[in-house]
Amino acid sequence: MPDDVRKIIENASEFTPPHGDDNDDLPQRDKLILCATRSGELWHDADHGAYATVEIDGHLESYPVRSSAYQRYLRRLYGARYQQVIVEGGTKITVPGSPSSQAFTDALGSIEAMAGNGPEKVPAIRIGDHEGRVVIDLGTPDWSAVVIGPDGWSVVPRPPCPFIRPAGLRPLPIPVKGGRITELRPFLNIGGDDDFRLAVAWLLACQKRKGPFPVMVVNGEQGAAKSTFCRVLRRLVDPNAADLRSPPKDERDALIAARNGWVLGYDNLSYVDGEQSDWFCRIATGGGFATRALYTNNEEVLIDVCRPVLLNGIPSLASRPDLADRAVALTLPAMTAEARRPEAAFWSEFDAAAPRILGALFDGVSMALRNRAMVTLPRLPRMADFALWSAAGFPAFGWKPVQFVDAYETNRARGIEEVIEADPLAMAVLDIAAERSSYIVTATALLAEINLKVTPDVSRDKTWPKNARSLSSRLRRLAPALRSQGVEIELDQHVGRGDDKKRAIRVRRLPAGTQTHSSGDANGPASVPKNTEGNQCVNEYGDAGDAGDANFPLSSGSEWETTL
Numbered sequence: 082m083p084d085d086v087r088k089i090i091e092n093a094s095e096f097t098p099p100h101g102d103d104n105d106d107l108p109q110r111d112k113l114i115l116c117a118t119r120s121g122e123l124w125h126d127a128d129h130g131a132y133a134t135v136e137i138d139g140h141l142e143s144y145p146v147r148s149s150a151y152q153r154y155l156r157r158l159y160g161a162r163y164q165q166v167i168v169e170g171g172t173k174i175t176v177p178g179s180p181s182s183q184a185f186t187d188a189l190g191s192i193e194a195m196a197g198n199g200p201e202k203v204p205a206i207r208i209g210d211h212e213g214r215v216v217i218d219l220g221t222p223d224w225s226a227v228v229i230g231p232d233g234w235s236v237v238p239r240p241p242c243p244f245i246r247p248a249g250l251r252p253l254p255i256p257v258k259g260g261r262i263t264e265l266r267p268f269l270n271i272g273g274d275d276d277f278r279l280a281v282a283w284l285l286a287c288q289k290r291k292g293p294f295p296v297m298v299v300n301g302e303q304g305a306a307k308s309t310f311c312r313v314l315r316r317l318v319d320p321n322a323a324d325l326r327s328p329p330k331d332e333r334d335a336l337i338a339a340r341n342g343w344v345l346g347y348d349n350l351s352y353v354d355g356e357q358s359d360w361f362c363r364i365a366t367g368g369g370f371a372t373r374a375l376y377t378n379n380e381e382v383l384i385d386v387c388r389p390v391l392l393n394g395i396p397s398l399a400s401r402p403d404l405a406d407r408a409v410a411l412t413l414p415a416m417t418a419e420a421r422r423p424e425a426a427f428w429s430e431f432d433a434a435a436p437r438i439l440g441a442l443f444d445g446v447s448m449a450l451r452n453r454a455m456v457t458l459p460r461l462p463r464m465a466d467f468a469l470w471s472a473a474g475f476p477a478f479g480w481k482p483v484q485f486v487d488a489y490e491t492n493r494a495r496g497i498e499e500v501i502e503a504d505p506l507a508m509a510v511l512d513i514a515a516e517r518s519s520y521i522v523t524a525t526a527l528l529a530e531i532n533l534k535v536t537p538d539v540s541r542d543k544t545w546p547k548n549a550r551s552l553s554s555r556l557r558r559l560a561p562a563l564r565s566q567g568v569e570i571e572l573d574q575h576v577g578r579g580d581d582k583k584r585a586i587r588v589r590r591l592p593a594g595t596q597t598h599s600s601g602d603a604n605g606p607a608s609v610p611k612n613t614e615g616n617q618c619v620n621e622y623g624d625a626g627d628a629g630d631a632n633f634p635l636s637s638g639s640e641w642e643t644t645l
């Protein structure tokens with residue numbers, strides 16, 4: 082830290098407000114530094130980004146030092162403390178002081194240096210955590226937050242962790258206790274009980290500070306209220322001035338949007354291509370992007386985020402196996418004319434019910450915090466953290482963990498089947514496996530045989546594999562989905578001997594009952610061990626039935642629901 086800056090900080094206690102200020106002869110830069118040090122706390126994050134937490138009207142607000150919001154605050158503070166007197170026609174007029182641009186720039190550099198020597202904290206957007214508790218920024222003007230722990234939740238005026246509010250962030254409803262999650266059901270055009278439970282499970286997952294998160298994919302014909310469905314979900318997690326957006330142009334845009342919000346919502350997608358599928362998978366499960374800080378230097382800027390993703394469109398969007406394996410895909414039924422409501426009336430009714438719905442959702446988060454260490458599942462799917470968290474929270478809604486397991490396994494199996502049916506290459510491989518139990522052949526010969534099973538239009542498509550290498554790459558992606566259908570793809574095999582030995586691929590039909598799930602577990606179809614009464618829940622006590630369910634304590638004042 083420069084010596085002159087250290088002297089200013091050491092003398093900060095001598096700083097007094099305007100009107101006869103003893104420090105009026107200080108340079109503008111030094112006055113700005115005094116304003117910053119006397120008005121709040123300077124700190125930094127793990128990447129050495131500089132932040133300031135200031136007190137305004139009795140509450141705390143946090144900003145990046147280089148943000149326009151903090152710079153406006155600093156200018157206002159300077160103007161109020163160092164006022165100027167203008168004489169016009171014999172009349173004295175007091176106006177806010179204004180520092181020069183150079184002084185302001187120099188002061189920001191010094192303030193950043195001081196923040197670098199301050200404490201290290203974790204800035205949060207919408208969802209934070211503190212000592213094992215979930216902290217949720219309500220987005221209200223008083224900067225209050227909800228703190229959720231294993232023993233319940235409450236609204237606090239000063240959150241225990243610093244929140245950053247990017248542009249577009251809007252307030253959540255103020256939650257109230259005593260609501261039931263079933264009050265959400267009338268606002269979602271949803272098919273059945275299992276789909277509703279999965280929608281609630283996704284909402285539960287969004288309340289965690291750390292992912293991975295499942296990708297919510299909403300499909301349905303025109304007029305099925307897909308956009309409304311997605312807006313309802315987002316307004317219970319992360320309301321925004323633009324709840325749903327058009328798809329990003331590239332991965333950089335998607336990651337920047339993720340860095341400046343909690344939920345990424347994209348509306349009315351016609352398709353999700355291979356690159357977009359990879360983007361969404363990386364964002365939902367955690368991924369990064371590196372680029373030059375400026376085009377004139379070699380310094381990298383790293384964007385590493387993990388966020389919930391919400392997509393909707395008419396066609397089946399999870400057409401790639403990796404996205405389908407990470408998705409909760411819901412197909413909305415067609416809406417009848419009688420079921421439609423005027424938009425103003427719909428949102429008015431939702432706004433009235435939202436505080437109770439949100440309170441019930443927070444009951445589920447509290448239950449998940451209380452039970453997550455006790456919950457065990459008979460088989461962990463690909464999104465294991467999501468599965469354990471949701472199963473742990475379900476008892477708050479009167480649901481059993483096994484109801485989540487059943488709904489999620491069924492949904493994932495249906496998604497994988499849709500991926501297989503939509504992929505001509507996968508269907509051709511299934512045809513080959515149906516003709517012989519085991520088939521080992523070079524990739525070139527396998528591609529030739531596959532080409533005979535598809536139409537010329539399919540084989541001429543630009544995405545169709547044109548050589549052995551591209552075929553192997555496609556099959557590697559499809560292998561988990563094909564395995565779930567009872568067909569094993571074994572790459573890196575060999576045929577021939579000696580000098581004639583060549584790399585090959587084995588297509589092998591698995592024996593009945595040994596199909597594996599896309600997570601790689603060779604446990605057969607979506608079932609779990611049962612006890613003598615047919616129940617399917619296993620917990621830390623080794624119980625596989627209702628006796629185990631009794632070990633999930635309910636939130637205070639809540640009741641079990643027997644039906645949806």
